[in-house]
Amino acid sequence: MLKRYSQVFKSLFFMLDMVVIFGCWILAYVLRLHVKLIPPFSNMPPFREHLHLSLFIIPSYMLVFKWIGLYKPARIRQIKKELSNIFRASSLSLLLVIFAIYFFNKEFYYSRLTFIYFWILNIAALSFFRTAIRKSLRELRKRGYNLRHILIVGSGDLAREVARKIRRHLEYGFNILGFLAKDSGEVDIPIEGINVLGSYKDLKKIIKNKDVDQVIFALPAKEERIIRVLLGYIDDESIDITVVPDLGNFFTLRKRMDELDGLPVITLRESPLYGWARLSKRIFDTLGSFFMVIFLSPLMCLIVLLIKLGSRGPIFYMQERVGLDSEKFNMYKFRTMRVDAEANTGPVLAKEDDARRTKIGRILRKTSLDELPQLFNVLRGDMSLVGPRPERPIFVDELRKHIPNYMLRHKIKTGITGWAQIHGWRGNTSFEKRIEYDLHYIEHWSTWLDLKILFLTIPAIIKGKGAC
16 A cells, blocks of 8 residues: 555656756746846847757756655655755756757757756755655654554564654654564563564564554564564565664764675764765865965964063974874964973863963963964864864873773864864863764764854854863
8 A cells, every 4th residue: 555655656756846847947048038147148049949958858857866866765764865865966967968968969059047047946946845745744644644554573672762763753654553572471561652462473473464564673683583584484475674783882973774786784883074075075174274364364463473472482382183093193273371381290181270371371272262273284184174173192092991982083084163162062071071072073964064063163162162
């Protein structure tokens, strides 16, 4: 039943996309003809030729949309992920269309502004309609329509966690029929308020007697060998089957599922910055730090003068820190302490109201202006504008012994500001909380998150969160 509905929804999305693409292509022509932001350099192609081109554009877009995965089942896909796919698919499709037109069509000139209008309209319209439909479907599912009936095989902590997550998201439209337990003695004991329908050996019988759409295997690691046996019981059934692996105490960082020549491979942890993501962040850092150095150069010159007049010693302070992949580098700061600050104490963390600070250093540290020379670290590629704060090697060696997963923060470039810093976890504060926030940042990294953190850094500095 649900598979038939799935095909219906897939067909509806397909037809809707064709209508939207066609409508946006026509509207783009109308806008270019009547809204003359930039006067055309030559005559516009006749409307008939513009209309004929849609016969090439629509199939091209449909093929790319299918390739990107816009017509795969998306019951549990986040809407923002779908919007991201729409942006990628629309941009790639338009590039392919433009390439084909300008290399194979020598008869007509098509306005570049028309394509820009079409690109903007297409992304906006598809995003609007997709979001509206997804939200409507999720609202219907919350009310009990178009449900998928789930049987969970397992009764341990993992099975309970699966049930909790399913019930937390009613909009996904999953209805848990019940659990299967290893021992028949557990049948009369509800789990999370849901009945245990039988033991593992009853799997096939329950599938036949109940309207089961999907079986989820959520067994503890010590029982996972049983899955192969249970799959043999139901290999002739037409239901969907999902396996939730028990990863135990393995910490996952940006986990994903891959395939190696047909063999499923689970990645437990990896840096988010590979390929285009790494390049885009480097471009973002280079341009951002370059313009910030230019804009802030008068302020930095003033700070240099005040440091020189305020105390003897160098203007800048250079200190070894640990960065990406545990590589060491020299980090630059404006000097805020006496030259002999660590002569008697050795390496120690700075404290609030630290007696070693100079007069101007007290102000610089309170306002975080002592961090400005790190813009040159960013330009050099040692650091990023946004990322976990770099620590000194002596502290890293100590912290990695006592804080679980501490070294995972080095899977990404360290930064001048970060998710932990804007929430007040910097300076002489809890390292455990810092790691928690740093790992959250790495797990959810995106350019938009970097922009958000940069935007929130100034209010955080004004409030003096964690500064010392």
